[in-house]
Amino acid sequence: MATRIFRSLVPSLARLSGVRTYSREASLVTLIPGDGIGPEISAAVQQIFEAAEVPIEWEIVDVMPVKGPDGRWAIPAKAVESMNKNKIGLKGPLGTPIGKGHMSMNLALRKTFDLYANVRPCMSIDGYKTPYDDVNLVTIRENTEGEYSGIEHTIVDGVVQSIKLITEAASMRVAQFAFDYARNNNRNHVTAVHKANIMRMSDGLFLRCCREVAEQYRDIKFDEMYLDTVCLNMVQDPSAYDVLVMPNLYGDILSDLCAGLVGGLGVTPSGNIGAGGIAIFESVHGTAPDIAGQDKANPTALLLSAVMMLRHMDLKGHASKIETAALNVIRDPDFRTADLGGRATCSQFTSEICRRVRESD
Amino acid sequence: MSLTFRRSLCKLHGYCSQNGLLKNLAPVAVTRRHERNYTAVDNAYKGMPPPAMYGGRHTVTLIPGDGIGPELMIHIKDIFRHTGVPVDFEEVNLSNDPNSDDIDDVITAVKRNGIALKGNVETVLDDRAPGKTKNVKLRTELDLFANVLQCVSLPGVKTRHQGIDIVIIRENTEGEYTSLEHESVRGVVESLKIITAERSNRIAKYAFEYAVKHGRKKVTAIHKANIMKLGDGLFLKCCREMAKNYPEIEFGDMIIDNCSMQMVSRPQQFDVMVMPNLYGNIVSNIGAGLVGGPGVVPGKNIGSDYAVFEAATRNTGKSITGKNIANPTAMLLASTLMLEHLNLPQQAKTIKDAVLKTMIEDRIHTPDLGGQASTTDVVHNILQEIRGNGFL
Numbered sequence: 046m047a048t049r050i051f052r053s054l055v056p057s058l059a060r061l062s063g064v065r066t067y068s069r070e071a072s073l074v075t076l077i078p079g080d081g082i083g084p085e086i087s088a089a090v091q092q093i094f095e096a097a098e099v100p101i102e103w104e105i106v107d108v109m110p111v112k113g114p115d116g117r118w119a120i121p122a123k124a125v126e127s128m129n130k131n132k133i134g135l136k137g138p139l140g141t142p143i144g145k146g147h148m149s150m151n152l153a154l155r156k157t158f159d160l161y162a163n164v165r166p167c168m169s170i171d172g173y174k175t176p177y178d179d180v181n182l183v184t185i186r187e188n189t190e191g192e193y194s195g196i197e198h199t200i201v202d203g204v205v206q207s208i209k210l211i212t213e214a215a216s217m218r219v220a221q222f223a224f225d226y227a228r229n230n231n232r233n234h235v236t237a238v239h240k241a242n243i244m245r246m247s248d249g250l251f252l253r254c255c256r257e258v259a260e261q262y263r264d265i266k267f268d269e270m271y272l273d274t275v276c277l278n279m280v281q282d283p284s285a286y287d288v289l290v291m292p293n294l295y296g297d298i299l300s301d302l303c304a305g306l307v308g309g310l311g312v313t314p315s316g317n318i319g320a321g322g323i324a325i326f327e328s329v330h331g332t333a334p335d336i337a338g339q340d341k342a343n344p345t346a347l348l349l350s351a352v353m354m355l356r357h358m359d360l361k362g363h364a365s366k367i368e369t370a371a372l373n374v375i376r377d378p379d380f381r382t383a384d385l386g387g388r389a390t391c392s393q394f395t396s397e398i399c400r401r402v403r404e405s406d
Numbered sequence: 407m408s409l410t411f412r413r414s415l416c417k418l419h420g421y422c423s424q425n426g427l428l429k430n431l432a433p434v435a436v437t438r439r440h441e442r443n444y445t446a447v448d449n450a451y452k453g454m455p456p457p458a459m460y461g462g463r464h465t466v467t468l469i470p471g472d473g474i475g476p477e478l479m480i481h482i483k484d485i486f487r488h489t490g491v492p493v494d495f496e497e498v499n500l501s502n503d504p505n506s507d508d509i510d511d512v513i514t515a516v517k518r519n520g521i522a523l524k525g526n527v528e529t530v531l532d533d534r535a536p537g538k539t540k541n542v543k544l545r546t547e548l549d550l551f552a553n554v555l556q557c558v559s560l561p562g563v564k565t566r567h568q569g570i571d572i573v574i575i576r577e578n579t580e581g582e583y584t585s586l587e588h589e590s591v592r593g594v595v596e597s598l599k600i601i602t603a604e605r606s607n608r609i610a611k612y613a614f615e616y617a618v619k620h621g622r623k624k625v626t627a628i629h630k631a632n633i634m635k636l637g638d639g640l641f642l643k644c645c646r647e648m649a650k651n652y653p654e655i656e657f658g659d660m661i662i663d664n665c666s667m668q669m670v671s672r673p674q675q676f677d678v679m680v681m682p683n684l685y686g687n688i689v690s691n692i693g694a695g696l697v698g699g700p701g702v703v704p705g706k707n708i709g710s711d712y713a714v715f716e717a718a719t720r721n722t723g724k725s726i727t728g729k730n731i732a733n734p735t736a737m738l739l740a741s742t743l744m745l746e747h748l749n750l751p752q753q754a755k756t757i758k759d760a761v762l763k764t765m766i767e768d769r770i771h772t773p774d775l776g777g778q779a780s781t782t783d784v785v786h787n788i789l790q791e792i793r794g795n796g797f798l
Contacts, residue, residue, distance in 0.1 A: 175671070176566035192599070197636040203603035207637040209582075213593035240684075242529035242539060246587040247597040249531065273691040277719060280670055280695035294630075298663050298688055305667030 072358065075127045076103040079137025081332025082342035087137050089344040089395040090351050093371075096399035099355065099363045104131060108139070110153055120157050128158060128323060133358060135351055136327040140334070155188060160317040160325065161215065162222045163188045163296065166353065167303040170312055172376030173385055177306040179284040184303055185226065186296020187219040187251075188317065193293045211247040211292060216254035222318060223255075223290035224262040230356075234266045234287035235259070238275050238295050251292055275299065279306070304329075311384050314349035316357065324357055326350040340390040343382040345371065348398075370401040446710035447611045450552065451619070458519040464748050467515045467522040468495035472502050473722030474732040475525020481734050481785045482523070482741050488789050491745065491753045495523075500540055502528040509540050513547045516712060523744055524716040525737070528724065538585045541720070546579050548714065550707035551605065552612045553578040553686060555718035557693035557703055562766030563775055567696055573678045574693055575616060576686025577609040578707055583683045601637040601682065606644035612708075613645075613680035614652040624656040625649070628665050628681035628689060641682055666692060694719045701733025701774045702765075704740035706747075713747055715740040730780045733772040735761055738788070760791035 078087040094101060106124040113119050128134055139150035154160065163186045169178045196208040220237075227235050237255040241248035252269055259267035272295050278285060279299075283306055289299060304313040310330040317325045328346035336342060348371055355364035374380050380397045381387025389397075458465040468483075470476040479497075486493055496519060499505070500512045516522045529539045538546065553576040559568050586598040610627075617625050627645040631638040642659055649657035660668070662685045668675065669692050679689060694703040705718030717736035726732050738761050745754035764770050764787045771777025772784060 177670070193633050195633075197634065199636060203640075205601045205636045205640050207599040207601070207634050209597040209599060211595045211597070240582075240687075241531050243542065243583050243585065244587065244597050245532065245536065245585070246589060247595045250593075250595050252531070273687050273719065274721070276666075276688050277691040277695045277700060280692055281699060294684075298666050301663035302666040302670060302692070305670040309667065309671065 071100045071102045072133070073104055073131045074101050074354070075124075075131045075134040076105045077108050077124075077134060077136040077139070078105060079332065080140040081138060081334045081337040083137030083139070083332060085338070085340065085342050085391055086328070086344035086347045087135075089391060090135070090347050092395055093348065093367060093398050093402065094351070097363055097367050097402045099360065099367075108150065108154065110150075118153075120153055125157060128325070129321075132322050132324065133354060134323075134325040135347070135354055136325055137347060138328055138330055138332045140332040154325065155317070158323050158325065159189070159320040160323070161187065161189050161320065162219050162318040163300070164226065164316045164318065164353075165300045165304065165313060165329075167300075167307050167313060169307050170375055171372060172381075173308045173312060175306065175308050177283055180303065180306050182283065182286045182303060183226070183230075183232065183288045184296060184300040185219065185223045185288060185290045186300055187215060187290075187292050188296075189293075190215050191293030193297075209244070209247055209294075211250050213250060213254060216251045216292075217258065220255045220258040220290060223288060224258055224265055227265050227288045228262065232288050233264070234268075235262075236275070236286060236289050237267070237269045238272050238289050238291035238299065239269060240272050240295070241269075242271065248292070255290065272299075276302065279303070308385075310346065311343050312345045312349070314346060314353045316350065316353050324354070326354040326357075340392055341383055342391045343384050344391060344395065345375065345382075345385075366402060366405055367398075370398050370405060373401060374398050446549075446551070446608060447615060449710040450612065450708045451615060458521075463492040463494055464521070464750075465494050465496055465519050466744065466748075467512075467519045468497045469500050469512065469516075469522055469524040469527075470497070471500060471525030471722065472528040473526065473724050473727045475722070475737075477728070477730075477781065478732060478734050478737045479523070479525065481781065482737060484785065485738065485757060485788060485792070486741070489753055489756055489792055491750065491757075493745075493748070493750075500527055500544075502530060509543055513544060516544070516548060516714065520712055521744060521748065522712075522714045523737075523741055524714050526716065526720045526722045528722045536585065536587065538583075542583055542585065544714070545707060546583075548709055548712045549579060550709040550712060550714055551577065551579050551608055552708045553690075553705060554616070554708060555690055555693070555703055555705035557697045559697050560702070560762070560766055562769055562771075563698040563702065565696060565698055567673050570673045570693075570697055572673065572676045572693055573616065573620070573622065574686065574690050575609065575613045575678065575680045576690060577605060577680075577682050578686075579683075580605050581683030599634075599637060599684075601640050603640060603644055606641045606682075607648060609680060610645045610648035613678060614648055614655055617655045617678045618652065622655075622678045624658065624677040626665075626676060626679050627657070627659040628662050628679055628685050629659060630662050630685070632661060638682065645680060662688070665689065669693065669696065691719055699733075699774050700736065701772065702735050702739075704736050704738075704743055706740070706743050713744075715744040715747075730782060731773050732781050733774050734781055734784055735765060756792055757788075760788045763791050764788050 078084045104127050106127050108120050108124045110118040111121050166183045167180050169180045190210045192209045194210040199205050223235055239248040239252050241252050304310055315327050315329045328350055330346055352364045352368045374397050380389045380394050382389055382394050470479040498512045498515050499507050527540045555574050557572045559570040580600050582599045584600050589595050613625050629638040629642045631642045673696055700719040700721045703718040707714040723732055742754040742758040768787055770779045770784050770787045772779055
């Protein structure tokens, strides 16, 4: 009997002393708060995760590039170490200072961690009305080469050539990831988006790689579609698409198109998968310096990215709990932030989600 | 140049002019590159009927293409006959199958007549066959530098957005469509995207002239110059420079991914849009999808000397071929654009009014617009409208 009393006392004692107890061992996750509204929305996510008792410890790092001894700008070693150790990261919006001499932040991260696939699930948010309410698709974009290889030359004055690079290795890698993702997330249809009628060799190579990988995943339906046909059909009937995999430029455009269908970058989650099992989840909107520090920011994008992260870490229960609470709060017009057409502050929005998360236990 | 050398040259010049040796030298025409461009754009806008006109009748090259092209062309010929349009078609067979005419012969036919009405030619995906597709080759050989389409919301067509009126002007000859590709090492393919100042200036001028001629207020350049700094940067620079010559037209620019997002959330903000080839492909299809789909929007490819009219989204419609459910509207409206180009505005208006009345008032809709009618139902209704119009 004494043991029973003692056992029941331990959690409350632990709570009193501020030590958190989890049902499984806490994982360490690198958190990059970002600039502008970044810190406030990161704080909101941390608060919600605490309310949901997610077994995660945050390791906050700064990725502002520093000039190394060799004169090259690079992400600080501490941040790189943390990411390589923890493997999972959550990132807020990063601003690139103009004229400071170092490259774009997102590009720096991409190169440092070889983030080869960008995943954006686009789902219509019940409660945030857009002309499209039946969107449920995922765009997977190759993130390292293609049109964004940055190789450009001025041949003579007035004639510029930009080189689009497609390699078998990168195409195979992203195709493999796309089919794995489809299988792990109960998606049964993968579409390769291309323009192989015009760019026969480059997109042809990409298509060949996708076809080869599709052979190994017979349970998943695979088809190929021209980029223009996808755009044409997407704006008429987005429910026809499930998982889309494509090279860099088309992915950039299509993923933003799909984000526009569900309500914009302020509510779209995003994840970047890198080599060696690294995954960085991020919000893709800007830093919004005009509303920074005013408690007006909408943490939905970062929160949904964090939910994506939880699913990636196989914490599906916590993920569903938080996601359901968040979507319920968005459905309620009293608690929507200004960008969703409401009047609530960021803190009100966050506390309401925390409350609903705790209630659902 | 040394002083002695200069003195000798002067002496030589003096000798030549005294002896009449300089009189018969032909004057060297120095046309600066940009002036040549402007001539091309002026020619494109001249609006005079092309050379193949005899006895009051025009000859136009007809390229049915593949898929739904042939069946739609039959209907167009039917409607033209009923309306009494003074156009004769010289039909050439450019298609995917082996008995297709040679692409060079087709190009010669279009050059001969100056105007063509075209269906899309299907491209077989074969990454071992390098070079341009037939469609692209036609456009580049004829130097049809501008692809123009207008996406207008139509009252009888149910779409998610209303009040759209966007003109999309797309550079039609370079950019990503140069088909210059090579495999540098096994498994690594490079594809070249070419942007030139000459063609960017040309399309920018065309866009601004279009805005002025049609009373439009704003031109937006679409690009990805933050990533492709040299290529799209050059295109954007040319557009900005050209904008200075048209201070009455508002000029803005937008990055292509933001543009896609804006087009599906607030397409009413756009007026005239000008962009390089691939972005034009994407934006045209988004625009067409927003106002009703591939069966509704016509497009024209304009060059300095030639013009080719087709459906804006250039689909072959493989899956609906032969089923009598294709929407003839886009191709018919393209033929009315052709009639306007041929200076036959009365016939153009008759057919266009009949087509729009069928779609908007009588609501005879093919399946792509959510209806149950067949192609022949739509065409019969159009013919009835034309007859009932009192024109015949």
